[in-house]
Amino acid sequence: MEIKKQYWNEYQKEIAQDDYFYERSCIRQTFFPGSEATFLKILRDELGKKIVDDPRIHTCTGIGYHSDIVPFDTTMAICARLFSLMNGAGLKNYVPSCVTSFGIFNEVVETWKHFPEELEKTRENLRKATGREFEIPDNIAHPSDIIYNFRKELSRKMKYRLVNRETGKPLKVVEHIGCHYSKIFSKSSIGGSEFPHVLVGMIEEWGGEVVDYPERRHCCGFGFRNYLVMANRGYSIANSKKKFESMKPYKPDFIVSNCPGCTMFMDRWQYTIAEMEGITYDEYGKGIPVLTYEEMTGMLLGYNPWDIGMQVHQVQTEQLLDKIGIEYDPHDKYIGVSGKNLGVPEKPKNLVV
Amino acid sequence: MSGKNIIIIGGGPAGLEAAYHLALHDYSVTLIEKETETGGHIRKDLKLFPDFTDASEVRKELSDKMMHPNIDLKTGICVTELFQEGLKWVVKCDNGSSFISDAVLLATGFETFDATRKEELGYGIYDNVITSVEFEGKLKEGKILTSSGRVPQRIAFLNCVGSRDEKVGNLYCSRVCCINGVKLAISFKEMVPDAEAYCFYIDMRMTGQHYEELYRTSQEKYGVTYIRGRISEAAATFDNRIQLKSEDTLACLPLKMAVDMLVLMVGMEASKSTRILSAQNGIPGEYGFAAGSGINFRDNLTIKAGLFLAGTCKRPLSFQETIADAGAAAVQMMDYLKDEK
Numbered sequence: 001m002e003i004k005k006q007y008w009n010e011y012q013k014e015i016a017q018d019d020y021f022y023e024r025s026c027i028r029q030t031f032f033p034g035s036e037a038t039f040l041k042i043l044r045d046e047l048g049k050k051i052v053d054d055p056r057i058h059t060c061t062g063i064g065y066h067s068d069i070v071p072f073d074t075t076m077a078i079c080a081r082l083f084s085l086m087n088g089a090g091l092k093n094y095v096p097s098c099v100t101s102f103g104i105f106n107e108v109v110e111t112w113k114h115f116p117e118e119l120e121k122t123r124e125n126l127r128k129a130t131g132r133e134f135e136i137p138d139n140i141a142h143p144s145d146i147i148y149n150f151r152k153e154l155s156r157k158m159k160y161r162l163v164n165r166e167t168g169k170p171l172k173v174v175e176h177i178g179c180h181y182s183k184i185f186s187k188s189s190i191g192g193s194e195f196p197h198v199l200v201g202m203i204e205e206w207g208g209e210v211v212d213y214p215e216r217r218h219c220c221g222f223g224f225r226n227y228l229v230m231a232n233r234g235y236s237i238a239n240s241k242k243k244f245e246s247m248k249p250y251k252p253d254f255i256v257s258n259c260p261g262c263t264m265f266m267d268r269w270q271y272t273i274a275e276m277e278g279i280t281y282d283e284y285g286k287g288i289p290v291l292t293y294e295e296m297t298g299m300l301l302g303y304n305p306w307d308i309g310m311q312v313h314q315v316q317t318e319q320l321l322d323k324i325g326i327e328y329d330p331h332d333k334y335i336g337v338s339g340k341n342l343g344v345p346e347k348p349k350n351l352v353v
Numbered sequence: 354m355s356g357k358n359i360i361i362i363g364g365g366p367a368g369l370e371a372a373y374h375l376a377l378h379d380y381s382v383t384l385i386e387k388e389t390e391t392g393g394h395i396r397k398d399l400k401l402f403p404d405f406t407d408a409s410e411v412r413k414e415l416s417d418k419m420m421h422p423n424i425d426l427k428t429g430i431c432v433t434e435l436f437q438e439g440l441k442w443v444v445k446c447d448n449g450s451s452f453i454s455d456a457v458l459l460a461t462g463f464e465t466f467d468a469t470r471k472e473e474l475g476y477g478i479y480d481n482v483i484t485s486v487e488f489e490g491k492l493k494e495g496k497i498l499t500s501s502g503r504v505p506q507r508i509a510f511l512n513c514v515g516s517r518d519e520k521v522g523n524l525y526c527s528r529v530c531c532i533n534g535v536k537l538a539i540s541f542k543e544m545v546p547d548a549e550a551y552c553f554y555i556d557m558r559m560t561g562q563h564y565e566e567l568y569r570t571s572q573e574k575y576g577v578t579y580i581r582g583r584i585s586e587a588a589a590t591f592d593n594r595i596q597l598k599s600e601d602t603l604a605c606l607p608l609k610m611a612v613d614m615l616v617l618m619v620g621m622e623a624s625k626s627t628r629i630l631s632a633q634n635g636i637p638g639e640y641g642f643a644a645g646s647g648i649n650f651r652d653n654l655t656i657k658a659g660l661f662l663a664g665t666c667k668r669p670l671s672f673q674e675t676i677a678d679a680g681a682a683a684v685q686m687m688d689y690l691k692d693e694k
Contacts, residue, residue: 003469003477194472214588214596217473249591 004195011192015149016093016139020051021086025098026059028260028292034309036097038298039143046157046301047150052089057082062100062180066224072111076122077129079108084126084134094137095146099259102142103180106188109136140188142181144258144293148190148198151205159302162208164253165325170209171253174288175199176220176243176266178259199256199293206300215246221269222261240269244281244288251282254289254320256296266290271314274351285352287315299326306332316353357690360385360444360454362432362630365393366672367664367679368460369415374683376423380690383452384424385444387431387626391419393462397486399493401672402529402536403563411672435459435630435660442659456659456686459643460679461626463665466515466523466619474514474617475587481595482587482615485510485533492540497614501593505613507549508541509597510534511584516620516669517555523640527620527669531557532564534618535571542575550577551612553584553599561671582608587615621669634660642668653682654689661686 020043024036043049061078064070086094096102112119119136126132147154162171177196182189191197194217200210219226221240226232243266247255257263267290274280280287290313291299298308305326310317311333321328334342347353357380361368364386372382390396392415398408419426434445435457445451468476468484476482480500483491491497499505512534516527531554538550557579559565571577586598595615599608623641631643636655638644643666645652653661663682664675 006469006477007472192472195478212589214590216588217586 007195008191008197011186011189011197013141013145013188013190014139015141015145017149018049018093019091020049020093020095020141020146021089021091021137022051022053022143023057023060023082023094023096023098023101024053025096025101025260026063027264028097031260031264032292032295032309033312034298034307035292035294038294038303038308039097039147041303042154042294042297042301043146046154051095052091054085054089056085060096060098060101060104062098062104063224063228065104066100067228073121073125075104076108076111076118077125079105080122080126080134081130081132083137084130084132086137087133087135092135092138094140095143096140097143099142099178099181100261102140102188103178103184105137105140106185109140110185112136142198142258144181144198145190147293147297148201151202154297154301155205158206158300160300160324160326162203162206162300162324164323166323170207171323172211172250173203173208174211174213174216174247174250174252174255175203176216176255176257176259176262178257178262179219181258199258202293202296203256206296211247211250211252213247213250215243218243218246220257220259220262221265227265236265237269237272240265241273244270244273247288248281252288253323254291254317256291256293258293263290263292267314271348271351275349278350280351284319285350286319287351289313289315289317289320291317291320299324302326304328304332306335315351357381357456358383358454359456359458359686359690360442360452361458361460362435362444362626363393363460363462363664363666364388364391364426364428365460365462365664366395366411366415366675367462367666367682368393368458369418370676370679371458371460371663371683371686372424373415373418373421374680375686376421378683378687380423380687382424383454384419384426385430385432385446385452386426386428389429391416391426391428394465394486395672397489397493399489400536400540402532403561403567405536432626432630435633437634437657437659440659456661456690458661458663458682458686459627459630459655459666460663460682461624461630461666463621463627463669464624466521466527466622468514468617468619470521471514471518471617473586474511474584474615475589475595476617479587479589479595479615481589481593481613482617484514485530485537485616485618488537488616492537492544497541497544499593499613503613504545505548506545507551507610507612508538508614508616509551509553509584509595509610509612510538510616510618512552512554512618513583514617514619515622523620523622525640525669526558528558528560529669529671530618530620532559532561532567532671534616535564535568535577537616537618538577539567539571539575542571542577550575551610552577552579553582554579555583556581561673580608584615621665624666627666631666636660638667642666651685653678653685659689661689 182193186193226236
């Protein structure tokens with residue numbers, strides 16, 4: 001533990017305290033649609049921070065870039081436009097919702113730092129294409145960095161703890177960090193890439209116990225072209241399966257991640273494996289719930305689980321809500337924002353829901 | 354007596370051996386060692402490669418040499434400053450004492466690589482990941498046990514931890530880890546014959562006399578298995594073993610295995626004293642080591658008249674090479690002092 005603390009102390013970074021420009025993710029609003037709204041609510045209502053959610057934002061090109069479809073020059077120009085929007089809002093602290101975007105922005109800024117001619121070329125490209133100018137942000141932080149930074153303050157406001165209501169014992173939590181959060185530049189993460197602290201810090205502060213299992217650092221299975229190229233999808237699910245098998249003996253109560261791809265694939269592949277092979281990784285055939293860190297935070301703050309999007313998970317989350325003792329109305333599960341019943345999804349054959 | 358005073362900084366094999374040669378030739382030698390005991394790193398060894406000489410015999414021989422009346426041994430004090438005043442050298446120590454001499458021999462040795470810098474290997478985090486120095490300590494105690502007190506049935510030794518590694522900034526080879534790993538694997542197999550021993554390597558550099566033969570013996574007689582590949586990740590398993598990920602680069606296959614213990618063959622780095630004292634005197638060198646005046650000749654001389662180098666303060670060397678180098682340094686110092694008026 002002392003060495004872990006040494007690593008955590010070595011990998012610290014500056015995180016802006018207020019006045020953020022938020023860039024939504026391309027995929028998160030589809031995968032886990034309540035998470036970004038929950039983050040904005042936490043920042044504004046719980047922490048009293050200023051955060052601008054600009055509807056004009058667009059892709060960072062991340063998925064296309066990592067699939068070798070979008071050239072880096074284009075990526076740099078697109079990122080520059082996003083920075084230009086931030087400049088227009090009078091802000092200097094950039095907060096990309098997606099871990100891949102976070103990696104992209106760090107890579108672009110690092111490139112400009114080492115190759116100033118690339119920065120000048122990007123300025124020219126953006127000027128020609130849009131007539132815009134831009135300045136590099138003073139601070140780039142992932143939203144999980146910000147939640148981590150205010151974890152103690154949030155802890156004081158929380159209605160629930162990561163504790164089993166019946167046994168009084170800490171919940172066992174598997175934390176999974178997106179590769180592009182810490183593995184591109186370990187210095188851009190809290191705690192480094194081997195033993196990152198960003199989610200560990202939240203879990204431990206809020207009463208949970210982190211599970212360190214052999215395949216903790218292994219890929220979630222997304223791996224971009226592992227999934228995006230249909231012929232490769234066997235690699236994707238095989239990697240996820242490897243992780244589930246490795247964590248199973250520890251009987252984790254849930255998984256939490258700070259990456260859209262990781263959360264998505266660790267959730268959805270459990271359904272797929274259950275349907276393909278009849279295997280689940282818990283005792284009751286229900287699977288291991290997979291949460292975003294915003295959902296975990298919102299859940300403990302006492303937000304209605306259905307308002308933060310817990311009903312769109314493939315592995316159902318009621319087992320976790322019940323363990324903690326979180327109050328919810330099961331009848332509201334599929335009631336939309338408009339009050340209209342959205343309908344109950346078809347039940348899987350093997351995965352218990 | 355010659356009337357000349359010499360100060361030797363460092364009481365490891367290089368310093369001790371050089372002190373003895375100089376004393377034999379009637380020089381008055383003051384040897385300063387920061388530890389309370391002399392012997393340097395061989396104090397931690399049980400046996401020496403390649404012939405499994407009992408390290409205590411070597412220590413005793415070196416220690417006996419210190420009984421020479423021309424040697425004034427001062428232990429437990431650390432040199433903090435070294436500088437030249439005219440033709441004399443001034444040495445100041447952390448206890449406030451200072452010494453003046455006609456020549457100084459820097460024999461400040463090496464430090465083993467801090468394995469926590471290789472984060473992916475989990476040293477300091479997982480109980481059953483230990484360094485080669487710690488493994489040697491277990492051999493000296495006469496028992497190899499895991500953290501839970503079990504006799505390990507499978508051990509992996511990983512070469513080049515902190516050496517030939519761009520990530521940690523050490524591109525050089527530490528030269529002795531390969532053969533030391535062979536020695537440790539054989540020692541383990543002699544203790545636990547039914548156990549499995551795996552050595553992970555980049556390439557086996559068996560450059561010394563009898564090294565290649567010992568490497569062959571380790572395979573033929575002791576059944577040690579060698580895998581060409583580095584370990585990319587170590588993690589604890591549910592039953593507190595160590596899961597390793599590597600690539601067998603000869604088979605061109607990824608490899609995953611669980612072992613009871615992972616031993617990191619930590620390389621040599623320049624010692625803190627070497628870095629400080631050579632910097633104070635403008636002695637150049639790579640990776641913090643002190644460089645001699647020439648590669649082919651004058652390897653024990655420095656750019657400063659009267660300041661000499663011996664042993665692993667210059668670069669990684671085996672014990673035998675260190676002893677030979679110390680003798681060479683002593684001869685060069687005598688040549689210098691003979692000429693100096």
